[in-house]
Amino acid sequence: MKRTIRFTVNGNVAEVEVLPHWNLLRVLREELWLTGAKQGCGEGECGACTVLVDGAPVNACIYPVLEVEGKNVLTIEGLMGEDGRLHPLQEAFLEKAGVQCGFCTPGMIMSAKALLDMNPDPTEAEIRHAIAGNMCRCTGYVQIVESIRRAAELLAGDGSSGKE
Ligand code: FES
Ligand code: FES
Incomplete structure (x- = not known):
């Protein structure tokens, strides 16, 4: 029922x-x-x-x-912002080629969002730990880690963190 x-x-x-x-x-x-x-x-x-x-x-x-x-x-x-602007995490994944087939990307970005909300300046080890449960069959993870680091820089610059 x-x-x-x-x-x-x-x-x-x-x-x-x-x-x-x-x-x-x-x-x-x-x-x-x-x-x-x-x-x-x-x-x-x-x-x-x-x-x-x-x-x-x-x-x-x-x-x-x-x-x-x-x-x-x-x-x-x-x-995504109400004006259609991508979130800095989305911008960073595009800029740093953190996306290939894209299947893992929504989940990867949401794990990264949770990390950056708690820890705006994570180390590489902290990033890798945060995405340990997100499998990517394409990228080898290096570009994904770079994307999340870049997002941290962008967020530090403009303070945007999406809506909740
Ligand atoms: S589809 Fe949910 S963890 Fe794989
Ligand atoms: S980009 Fe293809 S699974 Fe991650």
């Missing part, structure tokens, strides 16, 4: 009818049409589905949707 849950996603209140066994990724992608978060492994291993719940990165593919009631979800779609 379906239940109605309410939560905030990218600054807007969402009210969705869900089955209790659904996960958050299913609801984001198939009920709310927020398809930025990707379904990779579906088992909590690859990080392609990473979104922030109350500021913390979670694997949405294994996050029970009933647990999101009343919480604040941020997806990659919520990073």
Whole structure:
């Protein structure tokens, strides 16, 4: 039997009818049409589905949707400014070639967002630790680490951190 849950996603209140066994990724992608978060492994291993719940990165593919009631979800779609400007993390990934096929990128950027919100000037080791749960089959990670470092510089320069 379906239940109605309410939560905030990218600054807007969402009210969705869900089955209790659904996960958050299913609801984001198939009920709310927020398809930025990707379904990779579906088992909590690859990080392609990473979104922030109350500021913390979670694997949405294994996050029970009933647990999101009343919480604040941020997806990659919520990073873009209302004027259409890319978030500094998105700019930095483009500038430093942190994107190849792009499948891992939304999850990678959301993990990086959580890191930079907590630690605006991370070391390479701290960056690698923060994205340890995000698999990339393309880049070899060097450009991704450089992208996150560049985003830290951009954020230090303009102070923008997206909307939540
Ligand atoms: S799809 Fe969620 S961790 Fe792989
Ligand atoms: S850019 Fe292809 S998986 Fe990371």
